[in-house]
Amino acid sequence: MKYEQLAKDIIANVGGKENVNSVVHCITRLRFKLKDEKKANTDVLKNMDGVVTVMKSGGQYQVVIGNHVPDVYKSVVAVGGFDSAQPVEADSGEKGSLFNRFIDMISGIFTPILGVLAASGMIKGFNALFVAIGWLDEQGGTYEILNAIGDALFYFLPILLGYTAMKKFGGTPFLGMVIAMALVYPALEAIPNAGEPLYTLFAGSMFESPVYIEFFGIPVILMTYSMSVIPIILSAFFAAKLERFFARVIPDVVKMFLVPMFTLLIIIPLTFIIIGPIATWASQLLGQATIWVYDLSPIIAGAFLGGFWLVFVMFGLHWGLVPIGINNFTSQGWDPILALIFVHSFALAGAILAVWIKTKNSNTKTLSAPALISSIFGVTEPAMYGIALPLKKPFIFTLISSAIGGAMLGFFGSVGYVMGGLGIFQIPSFISPDGIDMSLIGAIIAAVVGLVLAFVLTFFFGGINKNQDEAPTEKGNTTITNRKSESIVSPLNGEVKNLADIQDAAFASGALGKGVAIEPTEGKLFAPVSGTVSALFPTNHAIGITTDGGAEILVHIGMDTVQLEGKYFTAHTTQGNRVEKGQLLIEFDANAIKEAGFALTTPVVVTNQYDYEITLVEADKIQSQDPLLEVIPK
Template sequence: MDYKRLGKNIISLVGGKDNINLVWNCMTRLRFNLVDNTLPQIDELKKLDGIMDIQVTPSQFQIIIGNNVDSVADEINRLIGQVKKQATPEKSTPKKGIKNKINGVFEVISAIFSPILPAIIGAGMMKVVLALIPLTKLISETSGIFQVFTMISDAAFYFLPFLLAVSSARKFNVNEFIALCLAGVLLYPTLINGAAKGLEPMKFLVFDVPYLSYSSSVIPIILGVWLMSYINKAVNKVMPSMLKAILSSVLVLAITVPIVLIVIAPLGFYIGEYLSKGLIWLFSTVGPLAGLLLAGFNPFIVMTGMHYAFMPAAIQSIATNGFDNFWLPFALISNMAQAGAILAVFVKSKSSEQRSITFSTGLSAIFGITEPGMYGVTLKLKKPLYAAMAGSAIAGCVAVLLHVKTYSFVAPSVFALPTYVAPNGNMSALSAILIGIILSFILSFTFTMFSKFELNLTNNQTTNKEQKNSKKSKIDLNEGEKVFSPLAGKVIPMNQVPDKTFSAEVIGRGIAIEPNEGILKAPVDGEIAVLFRTKHAIGITSNNGVELLIHIGIDTVQLEGEHFEALVKVGDKIEKGQPLVKFDVAAIKAKGLSTVTPIIVTNYKEFPEFEVIKVSETIQIGDPIIIIKGVE
């Protein structure tokens, strides 16, 4: 696979470099915070070799790559530079509504934990090695080799606040080294030793600073860096420029550290403690039901990115209780169920191409990477996904009854099995997980084998293309189809539009108009294909297959729909000249935003002839602006 070419194409099709606020990756997918979520060409992205699927949430644009995501991410970061500052995060993240707030929390957790996963997984795998060494009796547990390996396995977890300080600083736009100083305070020997000895709180002025051990903690440092981001902004706002380099950092630390030690860190510590106790209570009361739901619905948990919200709970549980019985075991059971369903599809497949896809993705699932198989096989075929969910749900319930638990944080794969052996050598949890994964594999395999479904893992691109060609054939070769102006106002050449995505014609060709009245009317007969939730952008497909994007103003997505009124909805049939959107030109300009509106034909390359009609400087609604000629 040509990762450089794929990276270039992805950057172009998500709206260009200027449309990317932040990009990072997890195990199998690229995650973007975009300035304008209407710009990505999803259909074109899905056609790229190497892209399995697209997932769009209110706060993220996600591209599922699979096992090669690191290589693609490296190329994208090399081409655009790793974005560490979110210049305008409010443009891409909705602010209102409980659902959007929850999505925002998931997005923050994902952005913080994704960069540190290699360190955590590496340390976890070293714990697997340490669990196996005593069985070989080749190396003594008192030897220097064993002690060094132990340090490697413990470092990432014991000093977890340092890792989280860096990734949190990147997310909250704080200097990483100042954030590391805050983590250093939390892990300072005075606090660690005081907690071990059970000392009474120290005094800071009239306030108590409790001695607590923040090693392996998650919540205190994240909350601390979040607070630091606001204090940093406030200090820099009032600090004279000539003094910032000397006094800014010391003031930020002098204000932040006491607040964190007195309030924020203890609050985070006890939240983590009670969260761990709450999970123990949950599994002691309704454990089988919890196991059934967690294992059964794990594919949807992964698809939505909610599994990142479970990671802090699993790490905290291991740090507090010495084990995790909440997420990791059920993720492993679910992964084995996916493998069973995929390999059943392999057995039922006839073509060599399908057998190659199912064998490789099934093997990946066994080793802990399920998304290639999930998006490439089970989700496409649907019934194998249902079979995997049913098999893992039953196995999850059984595993809880057998008291399954893991004693270390390791990515859920067959390599994690040694971590189910208790530190005292007890094998009961290992037996429980073995029964769970074998049962989930067999049940999912069996359910899939007895399910009836059409074996078609290829994309429908040919069919879609044929449909588009059939639409284009309706356009008369001589007459062509005309696109009429949806606005009245001043014509602006595309190369003068104050947005490179449009001026460079990244997503299509057309013209731009600066409207003098706030009414947008239909430029063609057709159907509303897309209406962005903020009502500032609308996509139209004409009856002859011409795909139009009309983007009212530049950066108007940040208005969150204010000053816009949609008169149609997605799926509505429309006629040329029909009112589509009302908007307040004066109010938009008063917010300091441009009202220049590009009218773009996004699929112009599919037609042999495309011409922007020369028009005068001013234009009226209904004047012809573009003519497109099709094929016979």
């Protein structure tokens, strides 16, 4: 690890890992919560190479690192053995908006298993393909073993989700697995096939349910929980809360076995009696609702999902659709939602192929080849963020072509039968259990049309060589051209202050960059430059932008406002986005932040200050979009 020694020195001088309750990081600093701050060697840390300074605020011991703090944080977590399962500054994620909390929950549960989930689906898809073209016999041992490899994860999916969901909800992951094991226990699953029901509940309604067993006289509605999604997630949510309750009230001497025992004894019967049936009905209704929308107009649904899928990915909104698709696979055996986005990677590949062929810029050509290959295999981020978005028109043509391809998928009735990979690896997922039909053929036609259309539009109308300075060069997830002089405007309305006069020592010293501070008079932050959002902290209180000319701008709203955990801040962009000068980036409730006891003084600094001569504005008051800084390359 590049920062392993620095991490060891930091941990040793905050009092050792046994003195650390938790560690997270914000955009520039490590934020420790220490058991005893007196054990920390503050003077040693301040003079340590790699450390800018040390600050104490709001119950946190802050070791200021600079822009590379995420890499140092990873080393600190690895060296110290701290828990990094939760996102950075995880506490903020739990208290953001309801929508953000939902997206964070879904991504936290499904992200750890997506790779193996896609791999299993690909194996099932290829197995079906081999049978369809006569390579394998459906009665043969080879088919059966391959089918077991591909099907095992889906059958026991609740067990994996029990682990990841409990981990996400802050419970013991193995408890979640045991709950799921009980749900798919073979003896219970076999009961409905062993005899007549005792009686029937909700007869004559859509929820009609035969009852075969009772639990202390309470009717138990037995459902099929193998391959289910929602029941185990809800069960894990309540189990985590129940476990925390017992951990508080049970004496330490017997806590190790009594906490899990009481948790299981309560949550598993509750799941069978209440949570499971309700969640199963909800998942069935969800599946039927998506199919109903699809049936209204498959063509419109395909155009919408295909055309906006990459936009959804940029904003993280795709996490709201992925579990719906998985739920459809598990509840009814097929899904149109994830099928309709199939063309997007091929459309992007077509656009990048046109850029690669036509560009005269060596940097763009070098980046295009690997981006093209990754797009074909369904990995779109390098092509999208590195080439298509910076050049704009290729991205627009990709969306148009993907929308047309999605409409064609809807027209042909293409649906997925397994959760497979993306790009070319998704093709076998279109094979019906009955063999090859228009679901697969239509998908291939749509993919070819999407690729060719995006290629033609980009090649002839993409304006690829209109400006030879347009080409991107690699710099993390951002793109820059050769450095040039630029004017940075004010992102806020307010009063200008000298950076040295503000209360935050890290910014006041100039160690984090050269610039000025602004005391805002309005709760709106606008883009001070045109460029790419290189960093947007989850709490939305700080944003970094890399300009087209290479200057790295950091705007930090308020002092220690990270402790508000995202409250009172609303972002209108996301990391990796292209923004234009004057665009609204963040809104914040200035009065509420002040009432919470936080200063609103906002530093605006150039973090790669040593690459530039920086001239500061001479003004007391300033309006948004007034000139603020001039940067001239050295």
